[in-house]
Amino acid sequence: DQQVKQNSPSLSVQEGRIxxxxxxxxxxxxxxxLWYKKYPAEGPTFLISISSIKDKNEDGRFTVFLNKSAKxxxxxxxxxxxGDSAVYFCAASNNYGQNFVFGPGTRLSVLP
Amino acid sequence: xxxxxxxxxxxxxxxxxxxTFRCDPISEHNRLYWYRxxxxxxPEFLTYFxxxxxxxxxxxLSDRFSAxxxxxxxxxxxxxRTEQGDSAMYLCASSRGTVRQETQYFGPGTRLLVL
Numbered sequence: 001d002q003q004v005k006q007n008s009p010s011l012s013v014q015e016g017r018i019x020x021x022x023x024x025x026x027x028x029x030x031x032x033x034l035w036y037k038k039y040p041a042e043g044p045t046f047l048i049s050i051s052s053i054k055d056k057n058e059d060g061r062f063t064v065f066l067n068k069s070a071k072x073x074x075x076x077x078x079x080x081x082x083g084d085s086a087v088y089f090c091a092a093s094n095n096y097g098q099n100f101v102f103g104p105g106t107r108l109s110v111l112p
Numbered sequence: 113x114x115x116x117x118x119x120x121x122x123x124x125x126x127x128x129x130x131x132t133f134r135c136d137p138i139s140e141h142n143r144l145y146w147y148r149x150x151x152x153x154x155p156e157f158l159t160y161f162x163x164x165x166x167x168x169x170x171x172x173l174s175d176r177f178s179a180x181x182x183x184x185x186x187x188x189x190x191x192x193r194t195e196q197g198d199s200a201m202y203l204c205a206s207s208r209g210t211v212r213q214e215t216q217y218f219g220p221g222t223r224l225l226v227l
Contacts, residue, residue: 051213101157
């Protein structure tokens with residue numbers, strides 16, 4: 001049973017345009033959400049997070065939106081750069097555990 | 113570099129052999145986590161430590177797996193009698209452990225191949 005879903009295995013975007021990566025979750029107890037970026041042969045690198053008390057968090061070119069009623073979050077990257085090409089993982093945690101539940105990832109390719 | 117480090121980076125072993133991986137967390141991080149990642153999937157939680165205490169273990173952690181963090185600093189993950197299904201990337205992460213909602217910082221991982 002996949003509690004965190006990323007239904008798009010891959011996404012291609014032109015350099016300079018907006019990249020939108022989506023994530024859906026099923027566990028209503030999740031209250032903290034993060035996005036990680038992963039390059040080949042490296043561990044995941046933290047990108048941005050959001051608590052369930054907020055609906056938006058922004059950090060430079062990266063913005064995460066949370067829609068609790070829809071159990072949906074999205075990551076917006078504007079403008080997209082070739083160096084953003086990587087696999088992006090959505091992760092969530094809840095009140096009762098310290099471990100994160102990860103989605104399967106979306107591979108983003110930013111084309112020059 | 114003061115990030116999370118893991119050794120070895122790669123390990124090839126034959127089925128039935130034992131392997132041990134090491135993780136050194138970021139200094140002063142109280143929490144340490146182990147995850148496993150297979151191809152096309154996100155990391156899956158295995159276990160975590162608060163200082164030297166192992167507080168949670170996933171059902172993925174069969175009795176062939178054991179993890180320790182003897183002095184609350186580095187941690188080891190041992191797999192006994194390895195099976196081909198154990199082939200995966202083993203990731204370690206750490207966090208401060210001071211508040212409930214925290215970022216976990218990951219190491220580069222150890223890639224295990226069981227022949």
